[in-house]
Amino acid sequence: MKDLTATIEKIRSILDFPILKTDLLNIELGNLLLGLVVFFTAAKLIPTLVRRLMSFGLFSKIRDQETNQWLRRFTSFIFMVILTVSSLTIIGFPFRLFGSFWHFTLFTVQDNTIELGNILMGLILLYPGIRFSRYLSTEFKTLFLKRLRIDAGTRNTLEALSRYLMVFIVVLFVLTIVGIPLTAFTILGGALAIGVGLGSQNLVNNFLSGLVLMTEKPLKVNDIVELENRRGIVEHIGGRSTRIKTFDNVRMVIPNSKLLENTVINWSLIDNYLRREISVGVSYGSPATKVGELLRQVVANHNQVEKKPEPVILFDKFGDDALIFKILFWVQINDTINPFVIESDIRYGIYDILEKEQITIAYPQRDVHLDSVKPIEVSVIKSDKK
16 A cells, blocks of 8 residues: 555656746646647547538538638647647646737737737638638529529629629628727738739730620620630639630630730620531533532431521622532520531531532633734744753
8 A cells, every 4th residue: 555655646746847937837747748738638538629610500501622621620720729729728827828918918009909800810710701702692693693593794793793792791790809900901901902003904904894794794604705715614713814715625814904905806795506518510501400419409408406596598709710609507506506616517518518519610721812913823943952
């Protein structure tokens, strides 16, 4: 019994061994070990706790995978902060030390004291606020805007504007939490104006151009546009730039100001019907009426050519060496229908059917006629060169 008591006293003396002892801190070996055990044990349990938490209540209603992921990370971060503070308190860091750290004064704005804790709280609230703004704007589009009888471009514009509005409200709320008065932004506004004059013109110009694109809507999401001799579909209109997916599956990221300052052809501004034209020449002596019927047959048989308006076959003109026919037809273009492929298919069909009917597709030729009063004398002169 005496040996057990002596052993316990020895262990206690070891655990009570002072590692760091000051007026503020009193860290003993036992408290240090206990704090570390609590920290590493709880850290292992945090992922399971977060997973269980995300399966209950309001969290279970969030189906968006990206939102779920960042929300899990953010919740884990909050738990880790709480665990770290608790473990340090167990180790021997007095709680008033954290209070002093939290209330540490950084600066003063118009007689308002800005403390470190306010800054940290603002940053902690700013991140989920901005992320939730994006999620809520997407839900607003899915649950409300899709029920309205408006086009996709208008829905995307309203979604973007709602997101900007919510981000603006979040920023104002965070500034209130931090303690910065809104009247201080009269000074910041002047500084911002100087910054714009020194180098932020492009950023502000692109942002304002993005708002013009969203409100005036010269082009919308899913529109088919042509810029710099490249055609594509508008995928996204953002605050700074617009993303266009070309028919070659290449993404073009274009500053919004460039779309307003340069000529952009919008093939689907009103609708996505596009008229195409193919010319073909047959040799003189070909049955013109039959050629027109054959051309109409080829165009009508293509399943991607619109039936209304109907294709038009024109006997365009008497060319220098051919009878010129012009084919006008309409296609409804989108990301799966390429008008150049349709034109190629029709040319193949025209060639095959005219060859089958033995109608010659004309090629350039010239007939030279010599007119003279008397027969032209032709003589062969032997050259003196050997």
